[in-house]
Amino acid sequence: MRLVFAGTPEVALPPLEALLASEHEVVAVVTRPDAPSGRGRKLTPSPVGQRAAELGLEVLKPAKPSDEAFKARLAELAPDLCPVVAYGGLLPQSVLDIPRLGWVNLHFSLLPRWRGAAPVQRAIMAGDEETGTACFRIVKELDAGDVYRMESQPMPDATAGEVLAHLSESGAAQLVETVDAIAAGEEPVAQESEGITLAPKITVEEARLDFGRSAAELRNQVMGCSPDPGAWCELDGERLKIYRAAVVDDATALAPGELLLRKNRVLLGTGDGLLELQEVQAAGKKRMTAADWARGGHSGAVLS
Structure with a gap:
């Protein structure tokens, strides 16, 4: 299948590399715009943007996913499916409708627990004894789509950064398996409607x-x-x-x-x-x- 991958931070790199090594074709990458970094506050590409450029992939950096130029280029690329890992932008319905088979997200929690931007951080802060990953179809409502795959594991004695790094590695294989399943016509199952908790970004x-x-x-x-x-x-x-x-x-x-x-x-x-x-x-x-x-x-x- 033709894929356009969306992701921004370092935690999205293992899933991107796994998709590049799969039988599917990653034709472009979507990431957040370059941001100031370091003492000089120099504009710097995101880890995903930098890696994609090294690989010679087309990199799309819309200021907003609703930008008309971005939507037009995404339509021209004609992806079958758009996998997402920690992209960091809200996708409007007009963008969700472009790929033939929609968008699928690798999320670092056991949905419906910890929907939002900081699932691992919130799980550790709440004292959760298990964590995991979920691959689900993206819909307009936050992290509420139907689920293709979900895998749980004991919460390690580690920082949020360390847990995220571990889950990105284990979740990379899960994402490829999910993309394979979607290519084969597999349909997701409805996400549980009970036990919903939210995981907004943690403030200072x-x-x-x-x-x-x-x-x-x-x-x-x-x-x-x-x-x-x-x-x-x-x-x-x-x-x-x-x-x-x-x-x-x-x-x-x-x-x-x-x-x-x-x-x-x-x-x-x-x-x-x-x-x-x-x-x-x-x-x-x-x-x-x-x-x-x-x-x-x-x-x-x-x-x-």
């Missing part, structure tokens, strides 16, 4: 830590917000980001927010239990182990 304010919460809740917040936007708190009026943490079984008494450096471990008091800080970033500094940071005189400090 939402990532702020409240040390009155339990150690388990704070661990989930830290891991779910890592690497972006990064869970954070303040020390002496300056922001401290925490990228990795774990719950500790220790009877040491620490007030909420109080730090203790003990044998290369940084313990933090919470509203219920202790948290071990493992990776942090102070304002104006690089990411480092929490122990290296705490040796700079921060043991005994109180975070807020």
Whole structure:
């Protein structure tokens, strides 16, 4: 089949590579426009856009998917199907109607749980014990289309970034299998209408830590917000980001927010239990182990 792939971040690269290695033909790629990046804020192509250009594929970068020039070019390409992985733009019905067999999305959750832009992040923050991927037909309603494939797996002890990277690799094969099935005439099944939860993008304010919460809740917040936007708190009026943490079984008494450096471990008091800080970033500094940071005189400090 003729495919036009839509995706933007690095997590979309393994599915793109898998489709390129399949029996189907990827004739073009749709991605978000170039965005400022780095200290110089130079306009930089998305990871998908950059990889497609390296491969000599046509790259479409509409400011909006509703742009008439984009719709006209997509129609000229005459795709049979458009696979999508983390594209980042809402597709109007006029665009959904262009490919002969519609659009199919690889989504990083067990639908209908966690419909939206941050499914893995929300699942970790909620303490979900399982995660997975789903391939479904895109419709106008957010992540509500009929489902072709769904695979679950235990939630690993990992950050959101690490879980997404893992799911993109396992989901790549699932997406190719789904495209093969669609080519063979397989129809999807209706998505469950009960158990719907939404997964909007996490705001910076939402990532702020409240040390009155339990150690388990704070661990989930830290891991779910890592690497972006990064869970954070303040020390002496300056922001401290925490990228990795774990719950500790220790009877040491620490007030909420109080730090203790003990044998290369940084313990933090919470509203219920202790948290071990493992990776942090102070304002104006690089990411480092929490122990290296705490040796700079921060043991005994109180975070807020």
